Amino acid sequence: MGWVLIVVSLVVLWVASLCKILRGSSSPSRSLFLNTGGALPKRNVLLVVAHPDDESMFFSPTISYLTSRGHNLHVLCLSIGNADGKGDIRKEELLRACAILKVPLQQVKILDHPDLQDGFGRVWNHTLLAKIIEGEIISYGIDSIITFDNYGVSGHCNHRDVHYGVCKFLHDTSQGTIEAWELASCTKYDNSCGLFHCP
Numbered sequence: 001m002g003w004v005l006i007v008v009s010l011v012v013l014w015v016a017s018l019c020k021i022l023r024g025s026s027s028p029s030r031s032l033f034l035n036t037g038g039a040l041p042k043r044n045v046l047l048v049v050a051h052p053d054d055e056s057m058f059f060s061p062t063i064s065y066l067t068s069r070g071h072n073l074h075v076l077c078l079s080i081g082n083a084d085g086k087g088d089i090r091k092e093e094l095l096r097a098c099a100i101l102k103v104p105l106q107q108v109k110i111l112d113h114p115d116l117q118d119g120f121g122r123v124w125n126h127t128l129l130a131k132i133i134e135g136e137i138i139s140y141g142i143d144s145i146i147t148f149d150n151y152g153v154s155g156h157c158n159h160r161d162v163h164y165g166v167c168k169f170l171h172d173t174s175q176g177t178i179e180a181w182e183l184a185s186c187t188k189y190d191n192s193c194g195l196f197h198c199p
């Protein structure tokens with residue numbers, strides 16, 4: 001009988017922690033963020049970032065949340081972050097971070113495209129981004145996208161272009177069932193950080 005009590009208390013604890021997360025959020029759309037509640041189907045999620053380290057600096061709580069709930073996460077990093085000539089090192093670091101964050105390495109893609117190089121003042125073509133993102137969506141049957149908002153947390157133009165590339169994809173696609181979430185930037189005027197449904 002002892003183990004039954006242990007299982008019951010674990011379930012109660014799990015439900016209690018889930019409620020806490022739900023109550024802790026102020027926005028209804030945030031509280032529904034990919035919450036399976038244990039019953040709904042698992043999602044195929046694509047996280048789209050600009051540079052290696054974006055995943056750790058900005059999205060590691062999101063990644064941990066998703067993998068701990070059994071969602072299938074893919075990471076698309078659109079550059080190796082070679083602005084200072086350290087792209088090869090940064091690429092390795094991204095792979096190591098993903099291993100720690102429990103994202104299968106075969107689900108991590110890091111591009112080194114001549115038109116999508118890391119740097120301030122480098123404009124990334126939104127049509128090209130949308131095309132690349134569409135390719136990933138189709139290849140892996142993605143149903144949810146997570147990315148930066150239009151400020152891109154730090155204001156880096158590459159982050160902002162990634163946001164607009166995702167928006168362009170969402171605007172052009174005929175697949176109406178894809179959900180997209182953006183990480184709300186904290187600015188001097190507004191500290192409501194967190195993930196929100198793309199408008």
Ligand SMILES: *[C@@H]1O[C@H](CO)[C@@H](O)[C@H](O)[C@H]1NC(C)=O
Pocket residue numbers: 125126127128131
């Ligand atoms: C942007 O990318 C698209 C798709 O690859 C291409 O057709 C278009 O010419 C590009 N635009 C510019 C300004 O480079």
